[in-house]
Amino acid sequence: MMVQHGVLWRATPILLFILLLFHNLATSHGESDSNVLLKFKASLENTAALANWTVSKPPCNGWKGVLCYRGNVWGLQLENMGLHGVIDVETLAKLPTLRSVSFKNNDFKGSLPNLTRHSALKTVFLSNNKFSGEIPDNAFYGMRSLKKLHLANNKFSGTIPTTLATVPRLVELALEDNEFEGEIPNFQQKGLIKFNVSNNRLAGRIPQGLSRLHASSFSGNKELCGEPLESCPANYEESWQRRFPETTIGVIAILVGAALITLLGVCIFLVCRKKRYQQQLGGSPELNQMERSTGIASPEGGKPSVRQLTFLKEETEKFDMQELLKSSAEILGSSVFGSTYKAGLKGKKMTVKRYKHMNQVSKEDFNEHMRRLGRINHHNVHPILAFYYKKEEKLFVADFVHNHSLAARLHGNQSLEWRTRLKIVKGVAKGLLYLHHELPSLTPAHGHLKASNVLLDSDFNPLLTDYGLIPILNKDHAEHNMVAYKSPEYKETAKLTKKTDVWCFGHLILEILTGRPSVIDQQPDADLATWLDTSGSGVSVFDQDMAATGNMMKLLKIGLSCCQANLKRRPEIKEVVEMVEEIKDKEFDDDFDSSYASERGMRSSRGLSQDFKPINL
Template identity: 30%
Template structure:
């Protein structure tokens, strides 16, 4: 009996001590979390919106804001502090005291400073998201010690320097680093298992590693010194390996020097004779050996070298086959471009504004002040006659919010479409880029949505029998007129190839194939997906990028967590936009991006739904007390 009592007392003491130790550990975690949060919440935070984060409550049982625990409400698993206007710095030492932490997000705040090396102490971390802050400096090498890390998002910050040894993380499947100032070469990742990868708009240089066909140019654009596939600029050939040498004797040096001088003299003689023979041809074509030259003063032209070289090479080949191909520029009804010639496009200064998968866009400035935008289309297998018929048909269908072509040029090797230049640029830049400071409130965004829907409905109705849809509808193709009215650009400059449907819709992420064998059906349904993505951009304020941040996927993941309000742009919420109408437009956009093309509404249905939402918004303003 005495032995039994001793056993019971021993058990009691063990449980008591274990309880004390557990409570002690929980207290350490709590104090560390409070210290971590204290470094973030210095200003601009409405404390009434923050629940917990104090010593008198428990992070799990009292459900601190942004904290998620395991099913037993014991261990902290996730900390998600997104869009709370948090400032300050990241205290990784305190944060990583929470050894059970697997998911950490500080996206869309105002946190600055560097990422501390102590972040490596968060050993269980699988997801690290710090996008949309003001972090700067080099990324710590200690990141490569987070062996469980699967997804890393550092995009939209001010990081600089080289990337750490992230390829060491064998489980990494997502890396987003766009819109920073990172430099040097991209490490050689194993892209086989990657789901997302984006390093666009940085200062990376050198060759792009082997991608195994995983990602497109959009994951690497905006790095002028990058080269290799999938970008259009090829890398220079590598110099041959140096062979071992015992050195050259003075006689060998003299002999080789003599050979070199003789070869150089012979080369100069040949070039001189060729120049003399082709002197007349040079005056006509103003191009020699791929370089733009002004024949009057023998100085380089002001035209962008890529634009000039590309167009001049095509003109050169056309002039050589003048009996077979017309070299004239077809000018449509436009007083501004009366008398415009193809040669005028060659000789005018041009600026490369953008390069995409399906062509390049140039801003061309003429001596009289006229400014045009020239779309140069590539890889479109359409005959000259079919292209001409299409452009003439498009010229017959007019809508005030669809930008008409003022001229076009077509040969077997070159297709150009000329538009009036829109100085206020695009909806994409208004939402995400250079138009910062211009008011773009909820009413304005709703107006853009309604206008685009109506214009697209008109074009679909007028051109359905001809099977001509837009084919590449995205926010960068919605231009803004001098009155800031939205205008759909580049309508009809793409045609569905049923054998390669995915290459056409890559920009908006539409993976649905529609009815195989019916290209027109595909293209009209692709337009609906594109419109849905534009509506999501208007609602969220976030860009959509293939193989990087997938806007549609992100929205749907947030909705699955029943955090609908987290989808919307913070600027819209802060201005007091009607949550009910925000949700209504969100529902319309989700219908448009339905994975099944057959389930997507028609453009006429969408136009009615969007206009109904706008009318309700306008009525609420009129009757607002």
């Protein structure tokens, strides 16, 4: 009986996996392309041109504007039809093979549709409509497949989204004849061959990566300068005069003068207050370099002492708070928990994390918990070297990791090969298992596992960070922001389990394989199947930077099994490590074709409608 249950347990994620990868074979059990397109049509207005969109024949049999390939809908060319209403991208995302949409020369209004809802799109043409308003800076985050974007001749305003400059495969960008302002982001895509921002309100120097383009790409922007246009003024005052008329300068001068007077008054007040405080302390604290560059205030306002930093590792070279605050520093980033800084200290670089939401824990309990974390010693867990306690905020000090985070690697312009990704998955699994052994009373041991909390050393070995925070974080803040509290079990029972970390790890595996931002961050209430389906059917679910291999399919099955909402079906972390360790790191797998064929055969011989239930996050 136990064997039968084991077979059933292993079969369920396989069946789920097949449904996700071969969506085109399962349309008889799900929503057909015709139903999806008719639902999309219902969101539009003035649809007389789409009169032949009916259920009497399939979309690939003559529906106007529908482009197909081998029986699958891959494009919509709905141009010059007088359409308006809403472009429902979320409904279009249910067409897994859709890669191109064109709504040029229509009458659409309002803000830009949320294209990230169908991040597998390759070409998007929305020129010659009446779209308006500012485009959010993250509007193109995660759209790694996007090659052509045309938004010309609309009324878009604000700055050009910087995420456009991070789209790796972009080859065409048409933003002319809008109302964009500010500077042009630093586009560096080598494949960008068609680029047009003419007739906007852009200003500043043209980025070096775009200087190779023709001057007509930038015409009609009076405040732009640099190649291929005229050189920028060498004198700052000349540039200032060129950008602002005299009346504007006068107004700004008045405002700046008033601000300086106000600032002077505040400074006098603070200096007087500081002198009185120094007289009470009998000391004279220095304004240090870290305070100026990062804003980390000297603790308690007085002169720091060695005892203010508590060191957790005996072998760590000791330094005091004053040395730390005097060190050269730069901010690395901010999160919902606080800020992170890089500090240069005694010939080495350190990371200083500043937390602001730990004031509901007593000093004794906090110190005891930090000593438990200080005993952590594993090559896949980033150790905390020292900490500082203050009721309002806490500082964690650790070694600086030069290769940055997994999130930066996955979603930046640098690719990761399959072997490296598998190596990272195995290392994370081992680090997670170690935390569960060393922190047995902590449920879950990590609680905030995601790509930005996995650092990569120079050899791409993963290091887990931000682990063990649940007992010391304020409960209300943790519930709103930590990954563990987004799990199905917490939503249903308001309780966390040791398998909650397994659920987080499953989503991390999917993010590593697909190269797409996690559904937990992007669409916390989305259905996992829908999120994966937007990547397409077949092997296209995987990141295109990796060569296809059957071993990738094996890892995807493991990730899906970890994501199951049913706790009884979800494996233990020890089982996950064993399954992951069995996967080989071969770049190409001879079994890939046979694996692909056998999965298709299993899918066709057994119905999935009764076995598959969407995983609601």
